Each structure stands twice: as structure tokens, then as C-alpha cells.
Amino acid sequence: MTGETLAAGRRTRRRTQFVDVLVRMFKEKPLGTIGGVLVLVFLLTGILADVLAPYGYNEILPGKFLKPPSAEHVLGTDNVGRDLLSRIIYGARISMIVGLAAASISTVISTLLGAFSGYIGGVFDMLFQRFIDAFMCFPGLILLISVMSMLGSGMWQVIIVLGVIYGIGGSRIIRGAVIGIKENVYFEAARATGCSTWKIFVQHILPNVTAPIIILFTTGVGGMVLAEAALSFLGYGLRPPVPSWGGMLSSSGRYYMLLAPWMVVWPGLALTVVIYGINMLGDALRDLLDPRMRGGVGRYGGSRVKKARAKVAAQQ
Numbered sequence: 001m002t003g004e005t006l007a008a009g010r011r012t013r014r015r016t017q018f019v020d021v022l023v024r025m026f027k028e029k030p031l032g033t034i035g036g037v038l039v040l041v042f043l044l045t046g047i048l049a050d051v052l053a054p055y056g057y058n059e060i061l062p063g064k065f066l067k068p069p070s071a072e073h074v075l076g077t078d079n080v081g082r083d084l085l086s087r088i089i090y091g092a093r094i095s096m097i098v099g100l101a102a103a104s105i106s107t108v109i110s111t112l113l114g115a116f117s118g119y120i121g122g123v124f125d126m127l128f129q130r131f132i133d134a135f136m137c138f139p140g141l142i143l144l145i146s147v148m149s150m151l152g153s154g155m156w157q158v159i160i161v162l163g164v165i166y167g168i169g170g171s172r173i174i175r176g177a178v179i180g181i182k183e184n185v186y187f188e189a190a191r192a193t194g195c196s197t198w199k200i201f202v203q204h205i206l207p208n209v210t211a212p213i214i215i216l217f218t219t220g221v222g223g224m225v226l227a228e229a230a231l232s233f234l235g236y237g238l239r240p241p242v243p244s245w246g247g248m249l250s251s252s253g254r255y256y257m258l259l260a261p262w263m264v265v266w267p268g269l270a271l272t273v274v275i276y277g278i279n280m281l282g283d284a285l286r287d288l289l290d291p292r293m294r295g296g297v298g299r300y301g302g303s304r305v306k307k308a309r310a311k312v313a314a315q316q
Contacts, residue, residue, distance in 0.1 A: 021288050032284020038277025045089055046096035055083040057090035058241040066260045076262040079252045084262065087243040088270050094244050095274065098159055098228045103220035105163025106170060111213055113167070114174025115205050118182070119197070125175075136169055144227065148236040158237050162224050170216055177209045211289035218285050222278035229271055245271045 025032050045052060055061070064081040067073055075084040117128045143165060151157045181187055181204070190200050206213075229246030231237030238244040240251055248267040257264050 021285075024288055025284055029284035029287065031280045032287075035277040035280025035282075035284065038273060039281050042092055042274050042277065043096055046093035049090050049093045053083075053086040053089040055086040057087050057243045058082065059086070066256065068260070069262055075266045076260065078248075078263055079256050079260070084266055087248065088245070088266055091243040091245045091248065091267070091270065092274075094155070094238065094242065095225045095228065095271075098155065098162070099221040099225040099278075101159045102162040102166070102224040102228075103217050105159065106167035106220050106224070107213060107217040109164060109167025110170035110216060111174050111206075111209070114171035114176075115178050115201060115209070117171065118175040118178030119201065119205065121179075121182075129172075129175075132168065132172060140165070140227075141230065144231060145234065145236055148231060153235075153237060153239050155238060155242075158228055158231060162227055166220060166223065166227075170220065173212055173216055174209055177212045178205055181205060181208050214289060215282065215286045218278070219282035222275050222282065225278070226271070226275055 025036070059082060061077065061081045061083065064073070064077045064083075066079055067077040069076045073083050073085065075088065077083055078087070113128075117125050144161060147161050147165070148157065151161065187200075187204055190204055195203075228237055229244065229249070232244040232246035233250040235250065238247055240247060245267040249264055249271075253264040253267065
């Protein structure tokens with residue numbers, strides 16, 4: 001069997017596994033399916049913001065101050081005459097960029113730190129875990145505010161700070177998965193045959209911790225979006241006129257909350273729906289990809305186990 005045939009077989013298996021996960025999610029995880037649809041809508045809204053938004057995110061409409069929702073302005077306007085629908089649509093792009101970029105950085109850092117710590121073990125692992133313990137003693141929000149106050153506000157500052165801080169804490173998940181892999185026979189065989197550390201890391205560690213990595217990334221996106229909104233709300237994230245949902249809730253939204261409640265209702269609702277969708281999708285992927293929960297014994301019930309038991313009982 002040639003190398004090209006083996007590679008083609010691997011690609012076919014990956015596609016089959018991907019389709020199987022989608023089919024199982026549709027059948028067994030209705031909340032996860034709804035969450036996936038919400039996340040897809042959120043992504044498409046951010047990508048097509050220039051096409052979907054009827055106005056620019058900072059376009060001021062003369063004489064349109066604090067207009068309630070109407071046929072012309074579906075979600076109303078703010079205190080300076082900007083269309084809220086347009087700003088929320090562009091805010092989806094901001095949240096998408098921050099969430100995906102920060103979660104990617106966080107996942108890479110968690111994977112590298114956790115994998116090498118779990119693989120090397122010994123004194124290095126013990127000292128590194130004590131550093132993680134000390135790092136996690138600091139309240140997350142206070143640490144974010146302290147670092148952002150030194151670096152200044154801006155999109156890339158927010159992305160890097162969120163990615164690094166959450167990546168260090170998330171390394172424990174990958175470390176636990178790697179420690180479990182080290183007990184397997186094939187791992188010991190690879191070390192006994194003289195495989196280099198890099199080859200073991202690429203060929204044996206990463207492929208077997210793919211599920212935790214995907215789960216860590218998926219659940220991390222929601223946390224990054226929420227953390228960015230919190231920083232912008234407190235004035236340490238993206239500054240006006242950037243249409244951050246957290247900034248829209250903070251600046252003029254608080255001052256005109258009673259006079260124009262739609263200024264805080266719509267950004268808050270958009271943030272709630274997006275976080276809900278991401279969390280539901282992340283929970284479903286965790287249940288489908290985690291080997292300990294395969295077979296449908298997660299929070300949504302054991303449908304596959306019940307079907308298998310019924311089939312065995314019928315055969316008997």
C-alpha cells in the first residue's frame with residue numbers, strides 16, 4: 001500500500017468522522033444544533049456586515065436622535081443619531097474577530113504548555129503546575145484590567161492579553177489528556193523505539209488530544225467574547241466609536257437607559273444570544289467528542305446506549 005493510498009484513506013476517515021459528528025449532533029443534541037445555527041448566523045453576519053448594515057457604524061443621521069424602533073430604523077437610533085441595527089451588525093464582526101483570534105491564541109498556548117508539561121513530567125511538571133496554581137489565584141477580571149491599563153486599549157491588545165491569560169490557565173486540560181495518553185502501550189513503544197520528542201509530539205500526542213483541543217477552542221470563543229464585552233463596558237477594551245456590544249452598553253447606554261431603553265436592550269440581547277449559542281455548541285461537541293461520554297451518556301440522555309440495549313434484548 002503506497003503512501004498516497006494511506007493519505008487518501010486518512011482523509012476519507014476524517015471526512016467520515018466529521019459527517020458522523022454532524023449527524024449525531026442533529027439527532028442527539030437539539031440544543032447543540034440550535035447553538036451551531038446561531039453561531040453560523042453570527043459568523044455570517046460579521047463577515048457580511050458591509051452588505052447587511054443599512055448604514056455605516058459611525059454614520060450620523062441628522063435629526064434622528066433617540067428615535068424609537070420604526071420601519072425606517074428597525075432597532076431605533078442612539079443619542080447622536082446612529083442606526084443601532086447597523087452598529088450591532090458591525091459589532092458582530094468585532095466580536096467574531098476578537099473571539100476567534102483570542103481563542104486561537106489561547107488554544108495554541110494551552111496545547112504547547114500542557115502537552116510539554118504532561119510529557120516531560122517530573123520536577124519540571126511539578127514546578128510548572130505550582131506556577132499555574134499561583135497564577136490562577138489572581139482574579140481573572142482584576143488581572144485583565146491591570147494588564148490592559150498598562151498596555152492601553154485596542155483590538156490587538158485585547159486579543160493578545162485574553163489569549164495569553166486564558167491560555168495559561170487552560171493548559172491544565174491538555175496536560176491531563178497527555179498524562180492519560182502516556183499510560184498507553186503505543187506511547188511506550190514509540191519511546192522504546194527511539195522516536196524523537198518532536199516526532200512523538202506530532203504523531204502521537206496531538207492526534208490523540210484533538211478532541212480536548214476542539215472543545216477548549218469552542219468553549220473559549222464564548223468566554224473571549226464575554227471578556228471583551230466586559231473590558232469594553234469598564235472602559236479598558238475597545239474605545240468609541242468602535243461598535244463593541246459591551247461599549248454600547250456602557251457609554252451612552254447607561255445614561256439614556258430610562259429615556260431610550262432600546263439602546264441597552266438590543267446590544268444586551270445580541271450578546272446573550274451569541275454566548276448562549278456558543279455555549280450550547282461547545283457542550284454538544286464536548287459530549288460527542290469526549291471518549292468518556294461517547295455513546296450518548298451525557299447530559300442529554302443515553303439514546304445510543306438505550307438503542308443498543310434494546311437491540312441486544314430483542315436478539316435474546
